Amino acid sequence: MLTKQELEEFWAEAGKIYLNHISIDCVVFGFHEGQMKVLMLKSNNEEAWYLPGGFVLKQEPIENAADRILKERTGIDEIFLQQFYVFGDPDRSKIHNEMYKDMLPEDQNFFAKRFISIGYYALVDFFNVTPTPDNFSEICTWRDLNDLPRFQLDHELIFKTALDTLRLQLNYQPIGYNLMPKEFTMPELQKLYETILDKKLDRRNFQRRMLGFGILNKLETTRKGGAHKAPYLYSFDLENYQAALKEGLKSGW
Amino acid sequence: MLTKQELEEFWAEAGKIYLNHISIDCVVFGFHEGQMKVLMLKSNNEEAWYLPGGFVLKQEPIENAADRILKERTGIDEIFLQQFYVFGDPDRSKIHNEMYKDMLPEDQNFFAKRFISIGYYALVDFFNVTPTPDNFSEICTWRDLNDLPRFQLDHELIFKTALDTLRLQLNYQPIGYNLMPKEFTMPELQKLYETILDKKLDRRNFQRRMLGFGILNKLETTRKGGAHKAPYLYSFDLENYQAALKEGLKSGW
DNA sequence: TTACAATTGTGTACCAATTACACCATGCAT
């Protein structure tokens, strides 16, 4: 976290390098071995937690901004990232606006302004991530979905909207490529889906459906060493997976 | 359309009353008796057409901004309006930025800046609409989807994204309340769906499915006067319709 | 007045997808 003086400098400079009024908030869902967490940050000075976010450089595509922010907070890039909603209520950042409003004269005061925030959600394997605090926080860590803290501003709404969207999109979009090891078993993949949906699924039906999508390769080998019958290994068929990302998995009308 | 001087004044003032860098573009789909059109504008000075759009007042919720813009262009409000995507490429408004860049000094020049545009789509009955040009156009009119003009900037992408989204959402969201008369026949409603999807649907299956949603009331009366068998009239069951808007029409997993 | 054309109302058989459910195989623990 920046010192008070550094912060003031940052805010004074921010208006020159970032687009005013526009922020990006990311809901980073982290998975590993049946667990599902969300990446959150906190300052020692405050009680409530917030989602990783940031601003858009003057000449930067918004998609890149989201990528950059996530790279800074997680250390990884090329992750599954999806724009899902824009939060544009004028009062959504009121509390922060008030907090910072006396820090600098209004015209130089980047953060005393209203922000419209573009929401992205991302899916990562939290084993690969090094959570890194930003300029306004000392703590950046994974929070379990069953043990969520109090959220700052409208970040609870952003989080919930992201989760709803993710669960909905599970029906149309393939997921898992970034979340599973290169080779994995069907029960492991099922566990991922169950974790996201917070719901038990039928083994046999899950397998049939997954295989029906045509995005998996069944490997010859099995995973030995477990305490029970050795399950077959699968890998993603990258070509079909990419195609399914574009085309979607199902149809309507 | 404003005169050149009025335009300069407008741009000089715009930065004071609107949020910088943020615009709203609306894809207004107009329906009437089996036709589907999209509302577009054009200046006499330019060849290409553009979508109704505008800016967000400093203290205005973005949803309200979209409503306000549509009210100005169409004369109606309380219409079906749906945020669908954000277009944030830094070059998307390049051509306009260049055009206006010498008009005023850069810091006062609202329109020489990059714009991130929030896309909304709306569904209206074009019979109820009075198309009204904005400050930058002389022409505001309905264009048939089969006879689209050349688009300005990235407005063709915005239009196509909206159409794809609409067609997709037809599977989950009830539509028609703003588009049909109070009482309507099943074939009329079917025509609306066929128009949007650009696809023939089966009469019997359409009827069964629609009734299955439980958002229609079958009335006792029939529509006399047609040249053929008198069809039954239906009206929307507002309560169930609103519920379906929130809940969606189908489930997944 | 009658026959016809166009349109609406309705039911049913078929196919595909989803759900529910049961049995056998494997491999470690004892």
Place this chain on the structure above:
DNA sequence: ATGCATGGTGTAATTGGTACACAATTGTAA
């Protein structure tokens, strides 16, 4: 060898979607 937990696979029942046919109504043309 036996038990137990887990994985692999098949099948019947249900649901949802698609395809399709026939009877009824209404205006128009003969």
